[in-house]
Amino acid sequence: MSNIPELDHLKLSLDDIKLATNNFADDNLIGHGGFGRVYKGQLPVSTRSSEPAGTINVAIKRLDGKHGQGEHEFLMEIFMLASYKHDNLVTLIGFTDEGGEKIIVYKHEARGSLDKYLANKDLTWSQRLQICLGAxxxxxxxxxxxxxxxRVLHRDIKSSNILLDVNWEAKISDFGLSKIGPTNQAHTFLVTKACGTIGYVDPQYVKTGTLSKESDVYSFGVVLFEVLCGRFAFVGEYEDERRFLVGLVKHHEGSKTLDKIILPNLQEQMKPDSLDAFLRIALQCLNEQKKYRPTMRSIVQELEIALQLQTNITSTRLWGSFAGGEPWSIRLESHQKLRKIFIDHQSFIYSIAFATQDINNDLEIIGIQGTFGVVPTVPFGNIPLISSLCFLTNKKTHGPFGMEEGTRFSESWNVGSLRGFYGRAGSYLDSFGCLLKAMP
Incomplete structure (x- = not known):
């Protein structure tokens, strides 16, 4: 690969990677893909990183040209992940292009890829909805x-390219086949040789060679039905169109028997309205005509509705920063209540932690007040942070904690409505919101 100065900060030593994988030992092998083999390992945190000193768990993808991907896919993957950052995209650590090796290193996501959990009976319907929402x-x-x-068109959306972190948050991976298209028009079309994985590829893309964002929508629709049915895109047990999951779905949709292919243990959990909302959007994704497929933004909105109908939980506005730190949440089960809230603060909130209990008591949080604003001493620029919090209960008011400076916010609810809190946090508490039982 020719020298590209903009990527120099991502270059890693081949010797360090060999050391991290014990020279690519089979004991460290965790998967295979279109790129080659994937190994797990630990690398020292770079002194150029803002992370504290120590090591980081990584997934190391080693290019094997025999698998059909090469220099272009290698460069595309690096450029994409170096350029685009999002909570639901896999995190690039670096790469190596030396000693005849082409290697990409990512942050290791503890639970691996979604395809390993499709038939897992312990993965609840609510968890599956959360995973779909993240992706x-x-x-x-x-x-x-x-x-x-x-815009970026991924071109290879499938369950094995959706990774899961320790909290089951989805991370899209494998950008080697991605294309970039314009957004200054209603529809983006790129004429290109059809690529992707059989069972997931948009049939219109295969037929015409015309790629659009709706092609990703079709592939995502296949993933939605994989999650619902606990089956892979290629079913294989039939000799007709039903050998692919899309064909099986359309066969049962036509005969009004979709319930027969839904994972049985999920049917026991599902609220009918939640399933209806999910099916409504998932079926639209598989429409033969691109113009009738939904946008990804519409899909997010419908999946949020499906989750709220399943859990009876809705979220308040998020106060503070929408971009700082990493997302966090605490969700209370119906039998749980908060026992203690621990807050570390000075002129703004450093951290917050929660302890719950399963026993009944008559103390309930019924409201929250606080402030958020830009803290001048923060080295990250103009990022608003939570500067104070105050919790109102049916017995007394606790707080305020922190310095009451900036924009004020407040929320109140009926006794028994609180289902948790959520927000974003890094070195500080960047933002804060409430999870409440939805009103009937």
């Missing part, structure tokens, strides 16, 4: 928020 949000970013005047 959909990642695609919204690629299609409409990745860059000024252009």
């Amino acid at each position: 959909a949000r990642g695609l919204v970013y690629l299609h409409s928020g990745a860059g000024l005047g252009h």
Whole structure:
């Protein structure tokens, strides 16, 4: 690969990678893909990083040209992940292009890829909806928020390219086949040789060679039905069109028997309205005609509705920064209540932690007040942070904690309505919101 100064900060030593994988030992092998083999390992955190000293768990993807991907895919993957950052995209650590090796290193996501969990009976319907939502949000970013005047078309959306972190948050991966197209028109079309994975590829893309964002939508629709049915895109047990999951779905949709192919244990959990909302948007994704497929933004909205109908939980406005730190949440089960809230603060909130209990008591949080604003001493620029919090209960008011400076916010609710909190946090508490039981 020719020298590209903009990527120099991402270059890693081949010796360090060999050391991290014990020279690519089979014991560290965690997967295979169109790129080659994937290994796990640990690398020291770079002194140029803002992270504290130590090591980071990584996934190391080693190019094997025999698998059909080469220099172009290698460069595309690096450029994409170096250029685009989002909570629901995999994180690039660096790469190596020396000693005849082409290697890409990512942050290791603890739970691996979604395809390993499709038939897992312990993965609940609510968790599956959350995973689908995360992946959909990642695609919204690629299609409409990745860059000024252009969008990214992934071209290989499938369950094995959706990774899961320790909290089951989805991360889209594998950008080697991606294309960049303009956003200054209603529909983006690129004429290109059809690529992707059988069972997921938009049939219109295969037929015409015309790629559009709706092609990603079709592939995502296949993933939605994989999650619902606990089956892979290629079913294989039939000799007709049903050998692919899309054909099986359309066969049962026509005969009004979709319930027969839904994972049985999920049917026991699902609220009918939640399933209806999910099916409504998932079926639209598979429409033969591109113009009738939804946008990814519409898909996110419908999946949020499906999740709210399943959990009876809705979220308040998020106060503070929409971009700082990493997302966090605490969600209370119906039998749980908050026992203690721990807050570390000075003139703004450093951290917040929660302890719950399963026993009944008559103390309830019924409201929250606080402030947020730009803290001048923060080295990251003009990022608004939560500067104070105050919790109102049916017994007394606790707080305020922190310095009451900036924009004020407040929210109140009925006794028994609180279902948790959510927000974003890095070195500080960047933002804060409430999860409440939805009103009937």
